[in-house]
Amino acid sequence: xxxxxxxxxxxxxxxxxxxxxxxxxxxxxxxxxxxxxxxxxxxxxxxxxxxxxxxxxxxxxxxxxxxxxxxxxxxxxxxxxxxxxxxxxxxxxxxxxxxxxxxxxxxxxxxxxxxxxxxxxxxxxxxxxxxxxxxxxxxxxxxxxxxxxxxxxxxxxxxxxxxxxxxxxxxxxxxxxxxxxxxxxxxxxxxxxxxx
Amino acid sequence: xxxxxxxxxxxxxxxxxxxxxxxxxxxxxxxxxxxxxxxxxxxxxxxxxxxxxxxxxxxxxxxxxxxxxxxxxxxxxxxxxxxxxxxxxxxxxxxxxxxxxxxxxxxxxxxxxxxxxxxxxxxxxxxxxxxxxxxxxxxxxxxxxxxxxxxxxxxxxxxxxxxxxxxxxxxxxxxxxxxxxxxxxxxxxxxxxxxx
DNA sequence: CGTCAACTTTACACCGTGTAAAGTATTCAA
DNA sequence: TTGAATACTTTACACGGTGTAAAGTTGACG
Numbered sequence: 001x002x003x004x005x006x007x008x009x010x011x012x013x014x015x016x017x018x019x020x021x022x023x024x025x026x027x028x029x030x031x032x033x034x035x036x037x038x039x040x041x042x043x044x045x046x047x048x049x050x051x052x053x054x055x056x057x058x059x060x061x062x063x064x065x066x067x068x069x070x071x072x073x074x075x076x077x078x079x080x081x082x083x084x085x086x087x088x089x090x091x092x093x094x095x096x097x098x099x100x101x102x103x104x105x106x107x108x109x110x111x112x113x114x115x116x117x118x119x120x121x122x123x124x125x126x127x128x129x130x131x132x133x134x135x136x137x138x139x140x141x142x143x144x145x146x147x148x149x150x151x152x153x154x155x156x157x158x159x160x161x162x163x164x165x166x167x168x169x170x171x172x173x174x175x176x177x178x179x180x181x182x183x184x185x186x187x188x189x190x191x192x193x194x195x196x
Numbered sequence: 197x198x199x200x201x202x203x204x205x206x207x208x209x210x211x212x213x214x215x216x217x218x219x220x221x222x223x224x225x226x227x228x229x230x231x232x233x234x235x236x237x238x239x240x241x242x243x244x245x246x247x248x249x250x251x252x253x254x255x256x257x258x259x260x261x262x263x264x265x266x267x268x269x270x271x272x273x274x275x276x277x278x279x280x281x282x283x284x285x286x287x288x289x290x291x292x293x294x295x296x297x298x299x300x301x302x303x304x305x306x307x308x309x310x311x312x313x314x315x316x317x318x319x320x321x322x323x324x325x326x327x328x329x330x331x332x333x334x335x336x337x338x339x340x341x342x343x344x345x346x347x348x349x350x351x352x353x354x355x356x357x358x359x360x361x362x363x364x365x366x367x368x369x370x371x372x373x374x375x376x377x378x379x380x381x382x383x384x385x386x387x388x389x390x391x392x
Numbered sequence: 393c394g395t396c397a398a399c400t401t402t403a404c405a406c407c408g409t410g411t412a413a414a415g416t417a418t419t420c421a422a
Numbered sequence: 423t424t425g426a427a428t429a430c431t432t433t434a435c436a437c438g439g440t441g442t443a444a445a446g447t448t449g450a451c452g
Contacts, residue, residue, distance in 0.1 A: 004429070029407095030408080040432075042432080051408095152379070156383075159361060169355055183348070190386070198397075200397090223439095235400095238402095
């Protein structure tokens with residue numbers, strides 16, 4: 001845990017992040033990451049127990065680096081449910097773009113590695129609580145649509161904001177980020193907020 | 197191409213289908229499929245060039261077995277766009293349940309195998325044409341919502357019906373199939389059809 | 393009887409992950 | 423100044439799954 005050790009660890013995380021972002025098709029191997037970090041392949045295993053572990057730690061590295069907490073703060077401090085909805089969508093959609101490369105690799109691993117699956121699941125459950133908070137505030141303000149139950153609203157909102165939907169709309173449909181955000185915001189309003 | 201050869205081929209496809217449906221976590225290997233089909237592992241390679249090829253052929257096998265074409269026919273013959281929308285959603289949502297196990301394996305392979313990726317892409321593009329046909333009929337009937345362009349409506353409808361959204365709502369949110377279908381139908385109406 | 397097709401058997405190369413262990417270089421402390 | 427701890431390198435290897443190669447077996451059919 002010396003500062004030198006910490007430094008190497010950070011270089012590995014930085015390398016993983018960089019390579020995953022640049023990833024064209026063929027997956028990123030441990031050996032690639034080690035090379036990029038200027039370190040031997042074995043050194044990676046001195047800092048991370050396995051590939052899944054490295055990817056999970058990379059997500060935390062990115063969270064910290066991009067100040068995820070700070071980004072979410074405005075939505076938590078919103079005065080109304082409607083405001084909170086908009087601010088939450090903004091923060092989350094912006095975050096997806098940054099986490100996506102690592103998320104993709106982590107999701108791919110989830111099929112074979114249960115730790116990877118559990119780690120991603122936790123993140124998505126935490127994000128779901130954010131969705132719940134939005135719905136609760138809308139309900140408090142009597143602004144929640146009566147079309148669905150609160151629970152269904154949360155599920156739907158959560159699904160709408162999924163990484164897979166971002167992937168589909170931006171990568172498969174070719175929507176640029178601003179168009180994606182605008183539509184998601186408009187849709188969530190239309191589906192969750194009571195008319196009049 | 198003798199009938200005996202065809203028979204073996206079908207047994208392999210059947211075995212692949214069965215094992216993928218039963219798959220609990222750990223992936224299905226070629227050796228497993230061969231064993232289930234009562235055939236040597238090498239025999240699989242006499243009928244399919246590689247794993248991706250086998251999975252792709254399995255999707256076609258299922259299509260044929262479940263009469264996908266027949267299932268889609270009612271939607272094609274619908275008198276109005278609104279009818280077509282409902283019938284298309286019904287057929288497709290029903291189909292997802294059946295194709296999902298193979299789709300999951302194929303999507304997992306898509307990360308490493310470009311043939312798998314291309315094959316799934318083709319299927320999804322074909323399905324998108326079905327979405328387009330629905331939107332076109334709604335437009336023809338002056339029933340298409342003016343909130344979005346026709347192109348955007350297609351993209352949105354296509355995304356709404358994605359396998360990933362089915363996965364998220366049923367497996368992650370725990371919605372039963374009937375609830376999933378009812379909500380998707382209601383949502384597509386709300387988003388695509390002009391009010392009044 | 394022979395031959396052709398379909399399949400089996402055995403063996404092996406390849407890739408990427410993860411483990412093991414011996415060696416090296418730097419730091420720090422008694 | 424010695425020597426022990428820390429952080430890393432180097433080399434080697436086991437494992438699991440895919441795909442290839444080639445010789446051997448079986449049965450059908452002219």
